[in-house]
Amino acid sequence: MNHTTQHEGDTEAVQHPPTRESGHGEDAEARKRHQEKADNEISNNVKESVLYWQEEDTIPVSMEDIKQTLQDTVGLGKSFDVVLREMNFGGRKVGIFFINGFANSLLLSEVLDRLSYVSPGDISSNALESYFERFIPHVQVELEDKMSAVINKVLTGVSAFFIDGAHQAILVDTRSYPVRGPEEPTIEKVVRGARDGFTETLMTNIALVRRRLRDPGLKYEIMQVGRRTRTDVCLAYIDDIADKKLVDSVRAKVKKIVIDGIPLADKQLEEAMTDKKWNPYPLVRYSERPDVVASHLLEGRVVLFVDTSPSVMILPTTFFDLCQHAEENRQSPFMGSYLRWIRFAGIFASLFLLPLWMLMVISPELKPPILDFIGPQKAAKLPLIIQFLLIEFGVDLMRMAAVHTPTPLASAMGLIAAILIGDIAVQTGLFVNEVVLYMAIAAIGMFATPSYELGLANRLIRLVLLVLVAAFKIKGFVIGVTAILVLLTVHRSYNSSYMWPFIPFSAKGMLSILIRKSVMEDEKRPSYNKPRDSTRMPEHQGGT
Template sequence: MTTDVLDKPETQAKDEKQGGDPSKGSGTAKDRKETLSKEELKLKNTDEISGRLNKDKKVLEEKVGAETSFDVILREMVFGTKHCLFFYLNGFVKDDVMTEIMKRMSYLKREELVPNTLKHFIEEYIPHVQVETVDNMNDVVDKVLKGSSALFVEKETKAIIIDVKTYPVRSIDEPDLEKVVRGSRDGFVETLLTNVTLVRRRIRDPRLKLEAVQIGRRTKTDVCIGYINDIADLDLVEAVRDKLAKIDLDGIPLADKQLEEALIEKTWNPYPVVRYSERPDVVANHLLEGHVILFVDTSPSVIILPTTFFHLVQHAEEYRETPFIGTYVRWIRFLGIFASLFLLPIWFLFVIHPELKPPGLEFLGPQKEARVPIIVQFFLIEIGVDLVRLAAVHTPQPLATAMGLVAAILVGNIAVDAGLFVNEVILYMAAATIGMFATPSYELSMANRIVRLILLLAVAMFKVPGLLVSSTVIFLILAFQRSFNTPYMWPFIPFNAKAMWTILIRQPILSMKKRPSITKPKDNSRQPA
C-alpha cells in the first residue's frame, strides 16, 4: 500500500490518506472554493454601504464585475485627506463635466469638509444641477447602470449620486414613415429624455404627467407613461399602470414591440391594436384628445392608447392642408386602402365569373392565357414584392435603386414575355401594392396584405360565397376586437354619427369643439363655450 501511495502524485496520495475521493480533487481546495463562493455570494447580495472603501469596492466588484468589465471604472482619489471612490461607466459619463468636478474637489482642504462631509460636498463643492444621496448599494448600482456616477467617501454610509450621464444619440430627423410636405421636421430618437422633451416643448401644461417605471429584471428598461391629468380617463391610466406592473420578463431589448405584446397579450390576430408614431406633433395631439402615451427608452416610436381602426388610417399631412384639400387627400388614402384589400379579389372573381361584370366593364380580364394559373401568379407576385421589400431593407442605399429596377423591369418584363404571367395581374398587383404603401400605419398595411391573400384564396376555392363569407368573418373579428376595452371599429361600431362625420370629412380646427368620446375624457371641451 505504501508503494501505491508513493507512485501517485503527492496531492492525490494525500487525499486518499485523508479519505478523500481522488476523482474529485483535493478536499481542502474544495472546501476553500466553497468558502470563497459563499463569501462572493454574501458580497453580491449586500445592499448596505459600509463606509469602508475596501469593502465597498469588493461589493461592487462582485455586483457589477468591476475587475472584469473594462468599462466599469472604480477611481480612488483623496480630497482634503478624505479617501473617496468614484464609480461610473466609462461610456456614459460626460468627461469634461466629470473632470471639472474632480478638479474642483482636488483643491479642498480637510477643514473645508469636516464635519458633515457629504453635506459640504453636495451643497458647496459639486457644481452640478442633479445631485442626491443614496444609502442602498443596489440603488447605487441601478443609478450608475443608467448612466449616473457615484461617489463613496470613507466612513460615510451614504453615496453621492451625480447625474453626469450622456447617451449615444443620433440627430433629430424627420421620420421616414410619417413625412409631410409642410410641417415640423423633428422626430423621436432612441433617447427617452429627448423624446419627452420634444413633447414638453409642444404641451407646456403643468398637468402633463410623465411617470417613469422600469420593465425587465435584467434590462430594467425605462418606460414612461404620459397623460394630461385633467383630460385623460384616470381609470385608463390606472389600467395601464397595472398592466405594466404585472409584466415579469428578463427584459425588453426590442423595446416598444415587445412591450406591446406583453401589454396587450395579442393572439394571432394580425391587426394592430395600438398606434405607433415617431412624430412629436402627432403624439401631442393625441394627448390633448385624452389618450395615454407610452415612451420606451431606446425606441424612436411611441405607443398611443387606446387605438381604433380609424386612427390608423389618418395622417398628419391631412392637417397640414386646408380642410378641403385635407378631405381630398383623406379620401384618396381611403381609396388606396380599399384597393389594397379588395381590388385583386374582385378582379379575380370577375375573371372566374365573367357574367358578374357590370355593364361597361366587359374589358376586364386577361386577353390571353398564361402558363401559370392566375391564383398562383398572385401568390408568386406577392412573394416577389415581399422579397423586393426585404432586399431593399438589406441592400446598401446606393444599390437599392438599381436592385428595384432589376426586380421590376427585368424579372417582371421577362416573366410576361415568357408567357408565365399576365400583364393585367401585374398591373392590378402594382395598384394594390401602391394602396398598401399609401396606408399610414405600416402595421395596418401588413395586416391588410394578409387579409388580401385570405380573400384571394377564398375566391379561388368558393367563388362568390367565399368572398362574401370571408369578408364578413374578417369584419366581425374587427368589430369584436377591443383596444384597452375600447371598440376597435368606433365610431362605425358602435355608430356615432358626429364622430363618423369627422372621420369622413376633415373638420376645420374651430369647428372641433369637443374631444372624441372614445377616450372618455374628464374635460371633453376643446374650446371655451
C-alpha cells in the same frame, strides 16, 4: 451572476453562505471558498446579489469593503467600462464609481476640480453632509443609503461618490448617452411641417413633446421593465383630459410585466402588454413625430415612450386612426379631405381589388355590362390563384431586398425587378397583364397606408380573401369579408371599439373621419377616448 426567473424583491430564495473571510485574496483556501460562493450564486437582481455577498443592503463604511462588493456584484476589475476612481480630498478617501461610456467627463472634471480645493479644515465631523451641501457644484444631486439602489443608478449613467467612513453615497447625474440629432422620420414625411423626429434617447423625445405642450397637466411617469435590461419606460398623459381608468390600466400592465428584458424596446413591450398573439391588426399606433404625439395627447390618449426606441406607442387606437396621416392636417380642410379620400381608396384597393377582380373572372355572370372589359384577354400557363400567390410573394421579396440593400442601389434594384421580371413573366406566358397591373395598384395602396403594421395586416387579409375566392367563389368572398368585419368588431384596443365610429356607429364621428374639419370647427375630442374634458374650446366667461 447566475439568474433564475424569480421576481425582483423576492429575497427568500437568496442563498447566504458564510460571510466573507478576512484576508480574502491572500490565502489560497479563502480564495477557493470565495470562488465556490461565486459559482453557487443564484440572484435575480442587484438587490439579491448585494444581499448574497454582504447579507444586508447597506453601504459599507470601509472603502475596501465597498470595492469588494462592487467586484462581486458588477464585475469591477473584470469589465473595463466599470470604474472606481479612488482619490483623496480634504484628508478623506473618496471613491468615484461610474460607467465609462455613460459618464460626462466634463461634468466629472468640474466636480473633481472643485473638490481638489477642499482642505481638512473644511470638512466637518459629518463629511458626507459637507460634501453634499458645499462642495458638489451640480444641480441634480441626491443621497442614497442602499447599495443596490446606488448600483442600479450607476448602471443608468449616474456617478456615485463613496466617502470612507460614511454609510451613504452621493449620486450625481452626469449621464451623457450616445445620441443622434432629431431628423425627419422616413415613414411619416410631410411636404410642409416640422422636420424633427424622435431619436433613441428618452430624454430627448420627452423634451420634444414638452416643447409643444407647455401644459402643467402633462405628466411623465417613469418606470423600468426587465430584470436584466431595466429599460426605462415613460407613461405620458394630460392629467385633466385622459381617462383615469385607462391611465391606471396601462400603468398596471407595464408594472406587472416580468421578463428578462426588452432589448427590442417598444415592440416587445407592446407584445408583453397586449398578448394579441395571432391577430394581425395592430392594437396601438406607432409614431416618430412629436407633433403627432402632442395632438393625440390633447385628444386624451396615453403615450408610452421606451428608451432606445425612436418611435412611441399611442393608445387606444382605431382602424380609421391608423389610416390618417399628418399631411392631411398640414393642408387646407378641403385638400386635407381630398388627400384622406385618396388614401382611403388606396387602402380599399389594397384589400379588395384583387379578390373582386378574380371573382369576376371566375364568375363572369357577376359582371355588369359596363365592366365587360374586365378579365384576361389571353390565357396563361398558370392558374390565376397561383399567379397571384407568386406575385404576392415576389412583392414581399422585393420589399425585404430593398430594406437590406444599400440606399443608392435600392431604387435601381426595384426598377429592374418591377420592369424586367414582370415583363419577362408576361412574355413567357406565366402571368397575364391584368394580374401584374392590379397587383401593382394593390401594392401602391399598401405602401400608401400610413401605418406600416396596418399595411402588412391588410396584405395578409388580401391573401386569405384570394384563397377563399379561388376555393368557394362568391360564397368564399362573402364569408371572408364577413369574418374580417367580425374580427375587427370584436377587436378592442384597451376596451375601446376598434371600428369606431363605424361600429358602434357615430354620425358625428364618421363625418370627422370622412371630412377633415378646420381647427376652429373641431370643438369636441373623440368620445371613444372617454376624455375627462371633452371640450377643446370652452366658452369664454366674463367677456375674457
